[in-house]
Amino acid sequence: MTEYAPWITLSILVALTALLDKRIKCSILRTWIGFALVAIGPTLLFGATRWIRELQLDSLPILSFLIGIGLLLTRNKYHQQHLPPHPLLRASTMNLAPHFPEDPVMQQLLQLLHEEIGLPKHKTLRLKTSLNFDLGCDGAEARQFMEALEQTFDLDLGDYDAYRYFNPPVFDVFLKHRAKGRGEKMPLTIGMLYLAIKTHSWDTQTLENLS
Template sequence: MALYLQSASFLVIYWVLHYQITDPMLRRRFAVICLATGLILTFLLPYVAVILRIPLLPVFIFLIGLALFITRNKYRFHRNQPPHPLLRAPTMNLAPGFPEDPVMQQLLQLLHEEIGLPKHRTIRLQTSLNFDLGCDGSEAKQLMEALEQEFALDLGDFDTYRYFNPPVFDVFLKRRAKGRGEKVPLTINMLYLAIKTHSWNTQTLENLG
């Protein structure tokens, strides 16, 4: 009976977390914490569950983390779509000939949500996320994940460190990024073309950039 009560309690906890944590980034971070905690309790601190008399505690915590991680983008696509960024930022200037088809509108909306679009400068196809819009590596990672999910984009040979520097405090990532050389502009046009073809080919996109 105690096992049933424990299972029911953790199920209630999961459903509360499932509906309360709707921010994708927060949801992912909480999921990682639960996954790590479950593994630590299983392999490094197994006596904690024994002391608390909850033998399945590590399993429950791990499963909660796994479920949250799998559904980390659930609310990104089920929330009410905000207005097009041109409506929210009427002073935004688009260059002559700038595409305004539904794909570009959706891309601009996502860019506005993830990294912010300037209101008082001209947005061109050649506007780069890293040089012109000041997008950093962590923002880019979240943006590319969103593009992958929302547009069914195959990222192919996309290399974050080709365009962005890793966080200065992350020694491991700085080591991985070492040797990439000077950063290359990542333009709105490259994202637009990748979305249109549902695939990322670095050489092709940079040539068309």
């Protein structure tokens, strides 16, 4: 029976490892415990060798080190389960106009707006709410948002002209020169984005007229 003791002990430790992985879901906690176990491994190996051998726990230092490394590498494993609630679910801070669309497409669009440029907490959102005039989106932020919009919704931007709605980034002299003479900026509204996503294409005249 004694000859099987190390294997029994190892099996118990492996089971405890699996339980530890399931129970610890906070990324910060996983990080700290991971560092602790990584440090404990060599400490046990060189500082408590005799005690480990007497208890037949020869694999404990190595296992401790490997578990610590595993926790560090997977510290964000459960991060997606703790995302903040969707903007449409935060009723106390999100004001939507009557008859504002609440279908999955609009929900995803609002989520993207929230992540890329931020949405006002106590201002009513309408289809005619504009990114450039009402939400203060411009320059590099506007370019980044439109790139994210194109990728997220697989949108064909067609004849979309960034200078029609936004100023170029202040640090981009070449683009500022190209943008000269474009006149007053036109509002780019949430309604226009919504229609473009619905039709999978960007037609400036159609979107501006319908919106």
